[in-house]
Amino acid sequence: MAINPDILDKPLVTGSDAGALVEFVNELTTLNLGPTHPATHGIFQNILQMDGERIVRVQDTTIGYIHRAFEKLAEHRPFYQITTITDRLNYCSSPINNMGWHMTVEKLLGISLPKRAQYIRVIAMELARISDHLICNSILGVDTGAFSGFLYLFQEREKIYEIYEEICGSRLTTNMGRIGGMERDLSPLAIEKLRKFLKEFPAVMKEFEALFNRNRIFMDRTVDVGPISVADAIDYGFTGPNLRAAGVDYDVRVMNPYSSYEDFEFEVPVGTNGDTYDRYLVRNEEIWQSLRIIEQALNNLPNDGFHADAPHYYLPSKEDVYTKMEALIYHFKIIMGEIDAPVGEVYHAVEGGNGELGYYLISDGGRTPYRLHFRRPCFIYYQAYPEMVKGVTLSDAILILSSMNVIAGELDA
Amino acid sequence: MAFSNQQLLDDLQQQFANSILLVEEPFGLLTIETNRDVIINMLSYLKGHTTFQFIFLTYLTAVHYPDQKEKEFAIVYHLHSWVHNFQLRIKVFVPSPNPEMPTATVVFRSANWMERETYDNMGIHFVGHPDLRRILNVEEMDYFPLRKEYPLEDQLRQDKVDSMFGR
Numbered sequence: 001m002a003i004n005p006d007i008l009d010k011p012l013v014t015g016s017d018a019g020a021l022v023e024f025v026n027e028l029t030t031l032n033l034g035p036t037h038p039a040t041h042g043i044f045q046n047i048l049q050m051d052g053e054r055i056v057r058v059q060d061t062t063i064g065y066i067h068r069a070f071e072k073l074a075e076h077r078p079f080y081q082i083t084t085i086t087d088r089l090n091y092c093s094s095p096i097n098n099m100g101w102h103m104t105v106e107k108l109l110g111i112s113l114p115k116r117a118q119y120i121r122v123i124a125m126e127l128a129r130i131s132d133h134l135i136c137n138s139i140l141g142v143d144t145g146a147f148s149g150f151l152y153l154f155q156e157r158e159k160i161y162e163i164y165e166e167i168c169g170s171r172l173t174t175n176m177g178r179i180g181g182m183e184r185d186l187s188p189l190a191i192e193k194l195r196k197f198l199k200e201f202p203a204v205m206k207e208f209e210a211l212f213n214r215n216r217i218f219m220d221r222t223v224d225v226g227p228i229s230v231a232d233a234i235d236y237g238f239t240g241p242n243l244r245a246a247g248v249d250y251d252v253r254v255m256n257p258y259s260s261y262e263d264f265e266f267e268v269p270v271g272t273n274g275d276t277y278d279r280y281l282v283r284n285e286e287i288w289q290s291l292r293i294i295e296q297a298l299n300n301l302p303n304d305g306f307h308a309d310a311p312h313y314y315l316p317s318k319e320d321v322y323t324k325m326e327a328l329i330y331h332f333k334i335i336m337g338e339i340d341a342p343v344g345e346v347y348h349a350v351e352g353g354n355g356e357l358g359y360y361l362i363s364d365g366g367r368t369p370y371r372l373h374f375r376r377p378c379f380i381y382y383q384a385y386p387e388m389v390k391g392v393t394l395s396d397a398i399l400i401l402s403s404m405n406v407i408a409g410e411l412d413a
Numbered sequence: 414m415a416f417s418n419q420q421l422l423d424d425l426q427q428q429f430a431n432s433i434l435l436v437e438e439p440f441g442l443l444t445i446e447t448n449r450d451v452i453i454n455m456l457s458y459l460k461g462h463t464t465f466q467f468i469f470l471t472y473l474t475a476v477h478y479p480d481q482k483e484k485e486f487a488i489v490y491h492l493h494s495w496v497h498n499f500q501l502r503i504k505v506f507v508p509s510p511n512p513e514m515p516t517a518t519v520v521f522r523s524a525n526w527m528e529r530e531t532y533d534n535m536g537i538h539f540v541g542h543p544d545l546r547r548i549l550n551v552e553e554m555d556y557f558p559l560r561k562e563y564p565l566e567d568q569l570r571q572d573k574v575d576s577m578f579g580r
Contacts, residue, residue, distance in 0.1 A: 064549035072558055076565050234468055237523030255498050345439045375472040383526040412549060
C-alpha cells in the first residue's frame with residue numbers, strides 16, 4: 001500500500017492552534033523497533049521512520065546481536081565437532097542443519113550411505129521441517145492475536161521433540177547423526193512414537209487450519225500484507241517457503257535430490273502473490289507433504305544398516321572399542337581429530353526450514369576445514385525486509401517479520 | 414540439463430576471450446577463474462543470457478590464502494540457473510593490501526548483504542557498494558576476523574582467572 005503524499009501536507013486541525021499542530025503533523029517520528037522487542041521473536045533492530053502508524057522507510061537495520069563467528073570457529077575444529085555448531089544456526093530445525101553438514105562432509109569423503117540411514121535421515125529432516133513450520137505459523141497466529149492455535153501446536157511440537165529424544169537423546173540442539181550415518185538405529189519406541197504422531201497429528205493440524213485458514217480476522221490481517229513479486233524475490237535471493245509463496249516452485253529436495261528424496265512422492269506447494277497469507281498457506285501445506293514423506297519412509301524402511309562402512313570417519317560402537325584393537329585405534333583417532341580429510345571443494349545444499357541451506361567447504365587436506373561458509377537462507381532474504389515494510393502499518397510489519405521465518409541464530413551465525 | 418559444462422565454457426571463452434584463467438570441475442561443479450575487470454560484465458552477461466539464465470546468486474563469499482603471492486583473496490560467486498538446474502562457481506583472485514572488487518549489487522540486489530558480510534569478515538572493499546559497513550561485527554572493530562592471521566584465542570592463556578568465571 002503506498003503512502004498518500006498528501007497526508008503530510010494536510011493539517012489535522014484548523015483554527016488558532018493550527019500552526020503549531022501542522023508542524024507536529026509534518027514531522028516524522030523515529031521509532032526504534034527492537035533489538036529486544038518481544039514481538040520480533042529474536043534480536044533484530046529496525047529504526048523506522050513513522051508517519052503516524054505507517055512506516056515511511058526503514059532507516060537502518062541492525063543484525064549481528066548473537067554473532068558467534070561460526071565460520072571462524074569451524075576452521076579450528078575437527079569435522080565431527082562442527083555438527084554442534086550447525087545445531088545453533090536455525091535452532092528450530094537443527095536436524096536439517098546436522099544432516100546437511102554430514103552430507104557435505106560425506107560428499108567430500110566420498111562415502112555413500114545405505115538406504116536405511118538415508119531414510120532415517122529423511123524422517124528426521126521432515127520432522128524438523130514440521131516443527132519449524134509449526135513454530136512459524138503458530139507464532140504468526142499469536143501476532144494476529146490468536147493465542148490458542150499456538151498452544152495446540154506446541155503440544156504437538158513437544159511430541160516431535162520426544163521423537164528426537166528417542167532418535168538422538170536431545171531435543172533442541174540435537175547433534176543428530178554422524179558423518180557416515182546415524183549414531184544408532186531407530187529404536188522400537190521411536191517407531192512407535194512416530195506411528196502415534198502420524199496417527200494423531202493430522203487431527204490437530206486440521207483443527208489448527210480450521211481455526212485460521214478462513215478466519216475473517218486472520219485473513220484481514222494477512223491477505224495482501226507484505227507481498228513480494230517473483231522478480232523481486234529472486235533478485236533478493238529468496239528461497240524456501242517464502243519464494244514458493246511468491247510462485248516459484250524451487251525446492252532443493254526436488255531439483256537436486258539428496259538423501260534419497262527422489263524415492264518419495266510429494267508435492268511442492270506454491271502461492272500466487274507472496275503475501276503473508278500465502279507464506280502461511282505454503283507452510284501449512286508443506287507440513288502435510290512432510291507427513292506424507294515420513295509415512296512413506298517409515299513404511300518402506302529398508303534393512304541395510306544405519307551407517308556406512310567407513311571406519312576412518314564413523315565412530316565404532318562402544319562394544320567394539322572395548323574388545324577390538326582396530327576399533328579402539330579408530331575411536332581414538334576420530335575423537336582426537338586426527339583424521340585427515342582429502343583435498344577438495346564442495347558445495348552441498350539442503351532444503352532447510354526456511355530455504356536453501358548450503359555449506360561451502362574447502363578442505364586443504366588437513367584435519368579441519370580450510371574455509372567453511374554457511375549459506376544461510378534468512379540472512380540473505382532478510383535484506384528485503386526494509387523494502388517489504390515500506391508503507392505498511394507497524395502492526396503489519398511485525399506480521400511480515402514473523403511470516404518470513406527469520407531465525408536469529410541463523411541470521412547472525 | 415540443456416547444456417553441458419563444455420558448452421557453457423565454450424560460450425564464455427568466446428565472449429570473454431582471454432579472461433577465463435582456470436577451469437576446474439570439483440564434484441562436477443564447473444568452477445572458472447576470471448579477473449576483476451570482467452567479473453561484473455560476466456555476471457550480468459550470464460544473468461541476461463537467454464539460454465543460460467543464471468538468475469540466482471546462491472552465495473558470495475571470500476577465501477583467504479595468505480601464502481599465494483598476489484592472489485591472497487579469492488572472491489567466490491556461486492550462480493544457479495534454475496531453468497536448467499545448472500550451477501556455476503566463479504572465482505576472482507585479488508592481491509592482499511587493500512583488496513578491492515567492483516560491487517555485484519548492480520547485477521543482483523541480494524549481493525548487498527553478502528558483500529557487507531564479506532567486507533566485515535575479510536576486509537574486501539567492494540567499490541561502488543551503496544552501503545559498505547560492517548554487518549555482523551561491531552562498527553568499532555579494527556580488524557577482519559576471518560583472515561588467517563587472526564587466530565582464535567589461545568586455550569593456554571594464563572591471564573584469565575577461573576574464579577572470575579565462577580569455576
